Amino acid sequence: MPGNLLHIRGLKTNFYTYQGVVRALDGIDLDMAKGEILGLVGETGCGKSVTALSILRLIPSPPGKVEAGEALFDIPEAEFARLEGLRTEVRALAKGVLGAASPFFAGALNLPAVQRVEEQIARAPSTSSGQRQQALVKLSELQVMLVQYDLLSKNEAQLRAIRGNNISMIFQEPMQALNPVFTIGDQIAESILLHRPKTVSRKVVLRMRREALRKRIIASLLDAFRGRPDLPAGVALDDPTRADLRAVWDLLGRDPSKNPALLAGLRELMALEDTLGEEATKRSVYSRWLPKVFQARVYADLWERGGWKASDVLKELESVPPLDWSDVRARDELTVSLTPRKGTAENLAKGLSEAMRNPRSSPSWQALGRVLEPPRVENGSVLLRVNPPHSVPRQNAALRVLDWVPVFRRALHHPMRRQALDEAAEMLRLLSIPDPERVIRGYPHELSGGMQQRALIAIALSCDPLLLIADEPTTALDVTIQAQILALLKELKRKGRPSLLIITHDLGVIADMCDRVCVMYGGVVVEDAPVREVFKxxxxxxxxxxxxxIPSHAERRDRLEVIRGTVPNLxxxxxxxxxxxxxxxxxxxxxxxxxxxxxxxRRYLEEIGIGPDSDVTYESPNPTGLAVSFGEGPEGERAIAHLRARLDAEREASPLLRAVTGIKEDGRQLNFTxxxxxxxxxxxxxxGHLVSCxxxxxxxGGGPDG
Ligand code: SF4
Incomplete structure (x- = not known):
């Protein structure tokens, strides 16, 4: 388990059809490490796509149903150890209350099993109520952990927050996955706005701040530098680029009169330009309908209500001009610790408090001031801890009210949408799509197959997922485009983008792309090993x-090798x-x-002309017993004699016949065991090389060949 992103155990999925129950997955076990490219390979109908759809709970129900198993996603190592420890404790305590013969100890303790055990314990007449109480406490702790980490235990709302956000999927047919009536930009932006409103609103606030700051700084620069002979040629003070701002900064640094307010403003503006990029978001026509101050407040509120973790605090600290700290790190999920570079921790804590309380400081400082508890000094470090109510996302009341009035809804959402569209264009640029600004305004049918697949990858990557599932991503594309898409996925991997689960029947793709491969057959994983091992x-x-x-250029063969037969009817x-x-x-x-x-x-009897419409009957009371009854007369005798002769002749060569441990003749009936x-x-x-064989x-039990 160490470092695993996905840990699947005993995954079983059935489809209930009119013909019978299709046992599509029969106890899948697989692990996927963080940053790994894992391939799932096998013939069509082996359960590769069903595995991916089952963990995302996208199996249509009915007829499909995930019957058993667990899929732990992104569980830290320590938490996994705690979960396993809790399971052991629960088993021991439940055995004490229910008795060792209880049927619940046979299977895995996943959420439904835990709930059943809990019900039984609550009803059980126990001699020790203390033991029962302890078991119930541990069971509820276990349930909380399973709901937090097991994808199969989450409810629909929790899953919606994960799909497209932490786990994304690319499908085989881009045109089936893209919506033909929405532009590419809208489809990418939808995912960004749904899953990352906090990040988008943060950028909108920072852009508003940049606009206001730029106006103020330009006015001050024009006052201070107009007509000065030492101003380098080409610096445009009325619309400065980042290089112009840097030139003015150098000049101000050498100026004996040093204007501290202008220097601080300039420094913040340059930091904002670095964070946001030079391109300014176009102003929304709708935004004029609502006062700027009100809008800024709503977006700031949306940003601050997004549920903060230590990682968010770290991101904000990176985007503000640093105070005098040297080592900034997350201490736990909600706490960040800072070590002073020089001076005391008390002084650093005071500086942080002032920056967070100052109404003129940057939006990042102000947001930190609202979501953090006051800085605390401990062992020479300053601790910044997220105020617990801010650690969970909350509804924005103003947005909820204004959402009821269409004109206000548009006014408020438009800057967010513009920001999301900018990010969509940026994502397309990252995927080497030429002229992304034009593409985001286009519809799926205007793009070629390769471009559509790239657009789909852009949607999948828009929320920076931890896991990207690519289900036959290149099967519908021609070979040139296939190579481009595979090169693109490799490039994303090189840039440290998500872990990849590639589903394919093409071993060439596996050899080219994957670190490890799981070979599936008939709904089970039959081999799981590093790619080199599997090929060697x-x-x-x-x-x-x-x-x-696999056809080979090196070897000349008259016939291609094939695996005889077909995949079984499940x-x-x-x-x-x-x-x-x-x-x-x-x-x-x-x-x-x-x-x-x-x-x-039946095959042997057909050799002597006894076909399906003869009076031979077959009965199998269980999978290991078969009774074959023959009709009266010489025909029956001839059949029995032929069958016995064939069984004797073929026994050595046929593992099936060697599996027959006994034949009893009872009149005109042969009973096989x-x-x-x-x-x-x-x-x-x-x-690292697992096999089921x-x-x-x-x-x-030690068979004849065993
Ligand atoms: S040897 Fe037996 S267990 Fe192994 S793959 Fe063949 S049939 Fe299955």
Whole structure:
């Protein structure tokens, strides 16, 4: 688990159809590290996309249902250890109250299981009410943790806050994912405004501040420098660029009269130019309908009500001219500590308080002043702690009221939308889309397939997600565009952008892009290893088959290698190892059942002309038993004799027939018994290389080949 972003255990998803229950995922286990590119590969119908949709809870229900499992997302290492510790404690306490025979101890303790145990404990007649109370306290702590970290335990509102924000997805068909009636810019901006109103409102406030500051500074500069001979040529005082401001700053620094107010203003303006970029947001026509002061207050309020963490405080401290501190770091989720460079911590705390209280200081200082508790000195450092009510997002009352009046709603939302559109254009520029300002005004049908896919990637990346799921991102594109999109994803990875989960059936994409790969077959992960390992030493026969099926320029072959057979119908998934009917290395204990034996018996009988409409009947009371009844007369005798002869002749070569442990003849009926089987375990054969295959674990109960 250390450093994992995603930790999936026992994920099971079923689809309830008229034909029967499709067991699409049957206990998926996989881990994904932070910053990793993980590939999910397998034939169509193996459950790759269902895995991604299940963790995002996007499976249409009905007919789909995530039946079991957990998907812990972005859980810190210490919290994971605490969660596991709580589970152990809960098991021990619940055993004490309910007795060791309780059925709840067999499975994993995910949220539904915890709720069932809680109900049972609350109803159980216990000898020790203290023990019961303790168990209930631990159970509620466990529930809180699961709701916080387990994607499968979250409610719809919590999931909406995660989808498109912390976890984004790129789909195979961009035109199916893009909305044809909205512009590209609006579709990117929608995601930004929905998930990051705090960041957007912060930028709007800072832009307003920059506008006002610029006006004031330009007036002062014109007063102080107009006509001065030492002003470098080309500096435009009435509309200064960043370089002009820097030139004036140097000049002011050498000026013996030093104007401290102008210097401070200039310094703040340059810091704002650095934070916001030089391009100013166009003024909104609607914004004239509401007083500027009122607007500034609403955006500042929106910014401050966005739910603050230590990381937000760090970001604000980076954007203000520093006081005399040397080491700034997050101490916990809500606290930042600062060490004074020289002087005492008390002096630094005083300076911070003054900056935060001064009504003329920058918006960042003022916001910090409103959301932080007063600075505290501890062991030579100054601690800034977010006031707990500010650590959770709150509704903006003014916006809620004004949202009811359409004209005010437009006036208030327009600057935010403009800001979001600027960010959308910036995102398209980052993805190397030429002329992004034009593209954000265009509609999806105006773009080529590659551009549409890039626009989709821009939407997915707009909120800086921790995890990006790319579901067959290049399948619908031609090879040139495929290469460009893959190069783009690689470039994003190089720039430290999100961890990537790539779903594909193309092993070339896996080899080119991924750090690690999970090979899926029939709704289970059969092999999980670093990419180099999988290509150099594939262990599972299915992976070996996939790799052999890659056409090679180096080797001349008359026929392409294929994996015989097709993926199983998951309404009737094969027992034991789901790959056994197609596996060239299958053994008797790999999961052969009555269904397989019946198919073989039918085949042998067809050799002597006994077809499906004969009077032979098949009955299987359980997966390991098959009764074949033959009609009276010489026909039945001939069939039994032929079948016995074929079974004897084929036994050595057929793992299915070697799985038959007994044949009893009862008149005109043959009763077959097969060996019991279970699914192979997912075991680490080498460090970091996990495989589910009996070739790498002893046969259960020691089968003939085991
Ligand atoms: S367990 Fe291994 S050997 Fe047996 S059928 Fe499955 S893949 Fe083949």
């Amino acid at each position: 030493h594939p262990l599972h026969p299915y992976t070996q088959g996939l790799i052999k099926a 309404i009737y998934p094969p027992g034991g190892c789901r790959f056994h009917p197609r596996c060239p290395a299958a053994m008797p204990h790999c999961g052969w059942d009555a269904q397989d034996l019946e198919a073989a018996v 097969l060996m019991k089987s279970r699914r192979p375990r997912h075991l680490a054969v080498e460090p 009996y070739l790498y674990e002893p046969a259960p």
